[in-house]
Amino acid sequence: MQAPAGTLYRGREGMWSWVAHRVTGVLIFFFLFAHVLDTALVRVSPDSYNRIMDTYKTPLVNLMEVGLVGAVLFHALNGLRVMAIDFWEKGTRYQKQMTWAVLTVFVAVMVPATYRMVAHTFAELFGSTT
Amino acid sequence: MTAVVTGDLPVIEAPRSRRSGGGNGTNFEMYAWIFMRMSGLLLVFLVLGHLFIMLLLDGGVQRINFGFVAGRWASPFWRTWDLAQLWLAQLHGTNGLRVIINDYAERDGTRFWLKMLLYTSSFLVLLLGTLVIFTFDPDITG
Numbered sequence: 692m693q694a695p696a697g698t699l700y701r702g703r704e705g706m707w708s709w710v711a712h713r714v715t716g717v718l719i720f721f722f723l724f725a726h727v728l729d730t731a732l733v734r735v736s737p738d739s740y741n742r743i744m745d746t747y748k749t750p751l752v753n754l755m756e757v758g759l760v761g762a763v764l765f766h767a768l769n770g771l772r773v774m775a776i777d778f779w780e781k782g783t784r785y786q787k788q789m790t791w792a793v794l795t796v797f798v799a800v801m802v803p804a805t806y807r808m809v810a811h812t813f814a815e816l817f818g819s820t821t
Numbered sequence: 822m823t824a825v826v827t828g829d830l831p832v833i834e835a836p837r838s839r840r841s842g843g844g845n846g847t848n849f850e851m852y853a854w855i856f857m858r859m860s861g862l863l864l865v866f867l868v869l870g871h872l873f874i875m876l877l878l879d880g881g882v883q884r885i886n887f888g889f890v891a892g893r894w895a896s897p898f899w900r901t902w903d904l905a906q907l908w909l910a911q912l913h914g915t916n917g918l919r920v921i922i923n924d925y926a927e928r929d930g931t932r933f934w935l936k937m938l939l940y941t942s943s944f945l946v947l948l949l950g951t952l953v954i955f956t957f958d959p960d961i962t963g
Contacts, residue, residue, distance in 0.1 A: 713921060720914035724942065727907070727950045730890075734953050736961065737887035747882050756882060760872055767869055770861045777858065807877050 704790040712769050715762040722759055753812045757805050764800060768793040853916050860909045867906040891959035900954055907950045915943040 729747075732740040746752055772789045776782035782789075876882055893899045918939050926932040 767865045
């Protein structure tokens with residue numbers, strides 16, 4: 692038995708960016724649910740809001756924050772690629788190159804962004820005074 | 822690219838052919854498709870801006886507390902930003918999950934109840950988030 696061949700995306704860059712778009716989208720959706728609830732604590736009391744924010748500042752959640760930013764950044768960049776495929780007349784022809792452009796920009800932004808986000812945690816864990 | 826195909830293949834209708842039956846005569850799916858692109862474009866700026874300000878600028882998440890929120894929401898600009906962000910992101914995400922449920926939940930009952938759960942939770946999140954932004958009180962005492 693042979694799988695149907697010749698579909699545009701199957702097993703290639705286009706398919707994997709589609710998969711990653713879905714996965715990151717679902718992750719962001721569930722974070723948004725939690726984020727609206729945690730922010731709603733400003734209507735309860737300053738103290739309860741500050742306590743939930745303190746959990747966001749712990750090393751483990753700080754690491755998850757990097758994952759969240761990565762998910763949002765990929766979803767945003769790939770979303771722009773999807774729009775280019777839909778609305779730019781040469782979009783379909785360059786979809787593969789645009790996938791690599793998305794990944795290049797992703798890495799170029801994530802490296803300094805990760806450094807900034809974990810700098811405090813890093814200093815805290817390893818005892819630097821900065 | 823020439824594909825050698827063997828065995829039974831699913832029947833795929835020609836693109837743009839009129840569907841017989843199904844659909845309720847509205848263009849809901851087309852408007853949903855357009856909404857995903859329009860809201861997505863706005864969210865690129867709103868959400869990446871939000872993450873940049875909250876997590877990268879100054880001390881990042883370490884400086885966020887009740888006082889920080891009170892300072893931001895003293896400004897109508899940031900309340901408008903956050904309200905637009907909340908509504909666009911929640912509707913964008915709800916439609917995304919609706920599509921995913923339609924794709925993977927094969928039984929009619931499962932699909933129906935998952936979507937009811939999705940719409941109920943989305944409604945509550947939008948209601949709660951909107952109320953919080955509109956009724957925020959910097960002088961609240963806990």
